[in-house]
Amino acid sequence: MPRAGRWLMSLAPEARPFILICLAMVVVAALAGGVSWAVPAAILLLFVLYFFRDPHRVPPEGEGLIISPADGRVVEIKEVDDAAFPGGRARRVSIFLSIFDVHVNRAPVACAVSKIRYSRGRFRAAFHGKASDENERNRMDLSTSYGPLAVTQIAGAIARRIVCDLEVGDQIQVGDRMGLIRFGSRVDLFLPLAAELRVKKGQKVRTSLTIMAFMVAPDAEGSHGA
Template sequence: MRRPIIAREGWPFVGALVALAVLALFVHWALGAVLAGLALFVMWFFRDPERPIPREDGLVVSPADGRVMFVREVEEPRFVGGRALLVSIFLSVFDVHINRSPVAGEVTYREYVPGKFLAAWDDTVGEVNERAYLGLVTDGGHRVLVSQVAGLLARRIVTWPAVGDRLDRGQRFGLIRFGSCTQVWLPADSEVLVRPGDRVVAGQTVIGRLPQ
């Protein structure tokens, strides 16, 4: 079933700005035009396009639109339980902010962590900013962790699945409002196919392969 081209989470913002723009026209046309332009920008920000999802077994797709900030081997005790490969993606206000599942699997872990609102391009935001975690176990038993990280302007994280839900690869699972960072941890023996600076598209760009 196709979703609306504008994510429903954006409708209240668009509706409020359109109403304000109409009222502002009675004050001054320029103010009304500015608010109407802002309403159009918010509609564009909350766009939710359909994406062709790669189907080959073992692939990992990007959980977000944006630019790869870094790829690192790290310790991940929260869910993966040891060494893992961390891919961090920065989303500007110009990127689609719908998050998509990097793999198919069952949600077995979910946690929200309050924190700061540092600029999302800072390397430390994944450890100190407000964030929400979603842990997936694939049919092959691999554990993959995704984190939605709030940024300087992003003050609202939305995560839809509950523990026990099953997600398909590329399925929408939430969004972050107005500039943010999304991170994904893969098993340490996975193959990562992206590098810092690469542009990625949620649900469409293959960022890695899970171990056989």
């Protein structure tokens, strides 16, 4: 397949209606006022193509690796109350996605989807500390061989549309698509406190590539202790 064809195939399907609208704007503007009138619409089309890019990535291999579910920058690492985790506590790693980051979210590890909960809320700027608790969001609880995990997609001031591709009971592999948020948002990764964190606040992370944490399966911990 030609290089251009491969690039077009790497667009998220959610881009299609936006591409059609932008193409129509380009044509109408060109017919009405010539090439100069069509330039703004063409620039908007290029932005849409860039925003909805969905590059193919190969996750690193290894037992116990938890990979980033989103592109962006780590803006907060915090211990929080969470009944889904051992001892009722979890470590929340918050990733802010600017409009220039890839917005497709992918599975951080092989897992089963045990619960999905959508919560309506506000539309604060996604980098705001309260966005995790107050903004509109979609949480996916995941069962893994290493223990519970959770990923939450969070809308921001610009992002008003959360897309979740999963259903309860789905079995997914690391790097499989979970959904998408547009246009600028936040993704929270919840980890057990026992997980060994591999990132720090301010670090740039990439979906399916950056190792976020290392976890050991419960039976492996028992064997090691013996």
